[in-house]
Amino acid sequence: MGPSGTGKTTLLRLIARQLNPDRGRILIDGVDIAGLSQSGLYALRKRLGMLFQNGALLTDMSVFENVAFPLREHTRLGERLIRLVVLTKLHAVGLRGAAELMPSELSGGMARRVALARAIVMDPDILIYDEPFVGLDPISMGVIVRLIRRLNDTLGISSIVVSHDLKEIAAVSDKSFLVSDGAVVASGSPAELASNDSEMVRQFMHGLPDGPVAFHYEAPDYLRQLLGKDGA
Amino acid sequence: MSFLRELWRAQVEFVRTFGAMSLFFVQLLRYSPLTLLNRFGLVVAQIFNAGALSIVIIMVSGLFVGGVLGLQAFANLERFNAEEATGILAGFALVKEIGPVITALLFAGRAGTALTSEIGLMKATDQLSAMEMMAVNPMQRVFVPRFLGGIIAMPLLTAVFTMVGLLGAHLVAVELLGVDVGAYWQQLQQAMEPDDVYEGVTKSVVFGFVASLLAVWEGYNSVPTAEGVGRATTRTVVSTAIAVLILDFMITAYLL
Numbered sequence: 001m002g003p004s005g006t007g008k009t010t011l012l013r014l015i016a017r018q019l020n021p022d023r024g025r026i027l028i029d030g031v032d033i034a035g036l037s038q039s040g041l042y043a044l045r046k047r048l049g050m051l052f053q054n055g056a057l058l059t060d061m062s063v064f065e066n067v068a069f070p071l072r073e074h075t076r077l078g079e080r081l082i083r084l085v086v087l088t089k090l091h092a093v094g095l096r097g098a099a100e101l102m103p104s105e106l107s108g109g110m111a112r113r114v115a116l117a118r119a120i121v122m123d124p125d126i127l128i129y130d131e132p133f134v135g136l137d138p139i140s141m142g143v144i145v146r147l148i149r150r151l152n153d154t155l156g157i158s159s160i161v162v163s164h165d166l167k168e169i170a171a172v173s174d175k176s177f178l179v180s181d182g183a184v185v186a187s188g189s190p191a192e193l194a195s196n197d198s199e200m201v202r203q204f205m206h207g208l209p210d211g212p213v214a215f216h217y218e219a220p221d222y223l224r225q226l227l228g229k230d231g232a
Numbered sequence: 233m234s235f236l237r238e239l240w241r242a243q244v245e246f247v248r249t250f251g252a253m254s255l256f257f258v259q260l261l262r263y264s265p266l267t268l269l270n271r272f273g274l275v276v277a278q279i280f281n282a283g284a285l286s287i288v289i290i291m292v293s294g295l296f297v298g299g300v301l302g303l304q305a306f307a308n309l310e311r312f313n314a315e316e317a318t319g320i321l322a323g324f325a326l327v328k329e330i331g332p333v334i335t336a337l338l339f340a341g342r343a344g345t346a347l348t349s350e351i352g353l354m355k356a357t358d359q360l361s362a363m364e365m366m367a368v369n370p371m372q373r374v375f376v377p378r379f380l381g382g383i384i385a386m387p388l389l390t391a392v393f394t395m396v397g398l399l400g401a402h403l404v405a406v407e408l409l410g411v412d413v414g415a416y417w418q419q420l421q422q423a424m425e426p427d428d429v430y431e432g433v434t435k436s437v438v439f440g441f442v443a444s445l446l447a448v449w450e451g452y453n454s455v456p457t458a459e460g461v462g463r464a465t466t467r468t469v470v471s472t473a474i475a476v477l478i479l480d481f482m483i484t485a486y487l488l
């Protein structure tokens with residue numbers, strides 16, 4: 001969790017090595033991913049599933065083909081087996097009936113559920129969610145929250161969820177980290193974070209408009225600027 | 233001083249872009265054989281997208297360009313009582329110059345812009361990142377098939393343009409203005425050497441290479457916003473047009 005622009009998505013992209021770290025190490029199962037070759041990286045990514053903020057569905061393919069895409073790319077499964085796996089995953093997210101729709105025909109919540117089905121189709125060990133609740137109506141949000149928790153428990157995987165939605169994070173997380181200015185400023189269970197004394201944590205958890213994260217963007221003196229004395 | 237600083241910055245930016253584009257080009261070449269071998273279906277789909285979907289605009293343009301050539305050739309040759317050479321003039325112009333050049337310009341406007349905007353939007357909507365995360369190399373899945381599709385489609389489109397252009401010139405010169413049909417085709421056939429056709433084919437292959445590379449590169453290099461994709465699409469048309477015209481001069485000068 002963390003305020004907007006604090007580096008949450010950057011952190012996820014570092015974990016997935018879509019970005020390379022300037023310094024430091026990122027270990028997944030003890031392996032420093034910065035040192036992986038492209039084939040090593042791709043082998044690792046087959047064990048990762050990632051849900052992008054906007055779903056990132058391939059727009060020239062149907063829902064079915066989107067979910068089948070990783071299977072067609074990485075396995076030699078027959079068409080019947082692919083159909084079985086895809087329908088199973090779509091059923092898990094409640095969209096088996098939408099298999100033939102195109103991404104343009106889906107609502108935001110449905111697109112994210114399809115993307116979730118695609119993310120789990122290769123049975124990953126780790127699922128990464130980038131702002132999965134943004135822009136969703138309460139019903140879709142509730143569905144996604146339940147899916148994240150249920151998939152995590154039934155598939156026995158680890159999930160990393162980046163968000164700034166406190167209630168939803170509290171509902172799905174075992175442990176939360178609060179990130180600010182590119183660093184972890186607090187961690188613990190949602191209840192522990194709520195009782196944290198840090199000014200930064202309190203501002204975030206209680207939604208205070210001013211604090212360590214200032215309300216005003218850095219600007220010249222108000223009066224001087226209004227009266228035009230600094231030439232602005 | 234600020235002018236010099238701007239000039240320096242522009243030069244650095246140019247070198248950086250040129251370097252990145254060269255690396256991208258090397259990657260395209262590196263993955264081309266593998267893509268042709270393992271993903272030929274994707275290449276065929278892109279030949280269809282770049283070629284078949286451009287065929288109408290190519291044929292209509294070819295017909296009217298050929299017609300204009302027929303008119304101009306006839307009007308000017310008639311002054312010297314040489315109107316039966318209309319076929320030679322129109323044919324040479326179409327096969328060696330106008331066919332490859334106009335096809336490349338039309339390709340940039342129709343297929344090139346489509347390629348750039350498609351790739352740019354894929355980038356803006358995280359589709360390329362999603363592929364990367366699914367351990368699928370976008371180079372093999374997206375860029376190389378489009379690059380190869382454009383290269384293969386261009387000579388085919390040029391051939392269609394030239395043939396329809398010759399037909400357009402025939403319609404105007406023979407059917408409308410009364411040039412003898414036998415003289416029109418026979419003189420053209422006698423005058424045209426294999427080297428002339430070779431020149432046109434060479435140009436269309438080179439233009440296909442450049443137009444496809446620029447279209448795919450601009451999409452890849454676009455800023456992933458609505459404005460950025462729009463700018464990249466415009467750059468595709470402008471840079472392809474300039475590159476084609478410069479290369480046309482260079483190839484002509486070399487082959488003459």
